[in-house]
Every structure is written in structure tokens, then in C-alpha cells.
Amino acid sequence: MGLAKLNELYKEVILENAQHPKHYGDLPQATGKLQLRNPTCGDVINVSVLIDHDQIEDLSFSGSGCTISQASASLMTMALLHQPVSRARELVMAFSHLITGESITSTDEDALGDAALVGSVAEFPARIKCAALAWHAVDEILGQKGADFND
Template sequence: MGLAKLNQLYREVILDHAQNPRHHGDLTKASGTLTLRNPTCGDVINVSVLIRDNQIADVTFSGTGCTISQASASLMTTVLIHQPVDQARQLILAFSHLITGQPISEQLEEQLGDAVLVGSVAEFPTRIKCAALAWHALDNLLAQKGVGNHD
């Protein structure tokens, strides 16, 4: 795919998820909820997760922030909902590597789906925290619940 088409796809996916976020809101019955703030730009993300049988049964987010933080949170929910916790934590780590410019396997890229498009923030270090905020919140929740290992 050419660079121009990739840039257009990036814009379309990011804007769509920012303007029409998936799994946006709060869970009434959550296994855990965590709010994180990015003091650099003012993003605030609240992530709620419901874990059943060591699987993410549901995950939602709410809060305010820039287009990247909102789109990344929305993409996170679509990627990680219904994932076993161990697999979700592996994908969170892969996403973290991706947005910091570290290589990940093609298999992990495929599993991240459209979220790989957010990886281009690696070129803009000030935006990495925006993209990572919701993913870090969910990883912290999973770690607090003592399920799954994150190497």
C-alpha cells in the first residue's frame, strides 16, 4: 500500500474511532475501574473492565482528551474485548512496543488489527502518552486483579 493511501486510511480510522467511539461509557458491574491522566496534554481516561473466567468479558472507557487518546482507547476496546487476560496483556505490551518504534511480529500486528495504525505516533514522541493512556490503564487493572503475567 502506498504512503498516501496509508495516511488516508490512518486518518479515516482514527477520526472514525474518535468521533464514534466503540464501548464508550461506564460499566455498572465492573471487576475494576481506573482513571489515568496525562498531565502533558490534559487527557483523562477512565477504563472499566469486567473479567469472567480469566477473560475480558467487557471493557469500556470514558473521559476527555485529544483525538489520538480517544481513538486509541476505542481501538483498544475492540481489540481486547473477549480476549483471555494473558493474551490481552501480550497485546498491550505489543502495542506499547509498536508506539515506541520497537518491532513486533506480523502475528501480533494482525491481532492488533486497526490499532497498528496508531503505531505511527512513534514518530511524534509527545503523542505516545496520548496513545498509550487507556492501554496502560487496562494493563494496570489487570495487574491489580492478579490475573495474567506481563513480562
């Protein structure tokens, strides 16, 4: 795919997910919740996760922020929903590598789906924190509660 088409696809995916986010809202039955803030630009993300038998059964976010933070959170929910906790944490790490300009495996890139398009934010270091905010929140939830989710 040519660079111009890739840039256009990036814009479409980011704008669509920022304007019409997937899995936006609160999960009252969540087994883990966390709010993170990006003091640099004012983004606030609330992430709620429902884990059952070591798998993400439901995942949502709410909050406010820039287009990149909102779109990235929406794309995160689609990439991680129904993943085993261990695989979800691997995908969070892969996403982190991608947005900092590192390469990832094609398997991880495929698993990230449209979220992999956010990797181009690596060209704009000031926006990396925006893209990573929701992903950091879900990783912190999964890391804190890891063993507790095996009920």
C-alpha cells in the same frame, strides 16, 4: 500499500474512532476500574473491565482528551474484548512496542487490528503518551487483579 494510502487510512480510522468511539461509557458491573490522566495535555481516561473466568467479557472507557487518546482507547476496546487476560497483556505490550517504534510480530499486529495503525504515532514522541494512556490503564487493572479474575 503506498504511504499516501496508509496515511489516509490512518486519518480515517483515527477520526472515525475519535468522533464515534466504540465501547464508550461506564460498566456498572465492572470487576476493575481505573482513571488515568496525562498531565502533559490534559487527557483523562476512565477504563472499566469485566473479567470472568480469566477472560475480558466487557471493556469500556470514558473521559475526555485529544483525538489520539480517544481513538486509541476506542481501538483498544475492540482489540482486547473477549481476549484471555494473559493475551490481552501481551497485546498491550505489543502496542507499547509499536508506538515507540519497535517492531512486533505479524501475529500481534493482526490481533491488534486497526489499533496497529496508531503505531505511526512513534514519529511524534509528544503524542505517544496520548496513544498509550488507555492501554496503560487496562494493563494496570489486569496486573493488579490478575489472580482475582479466575473466579
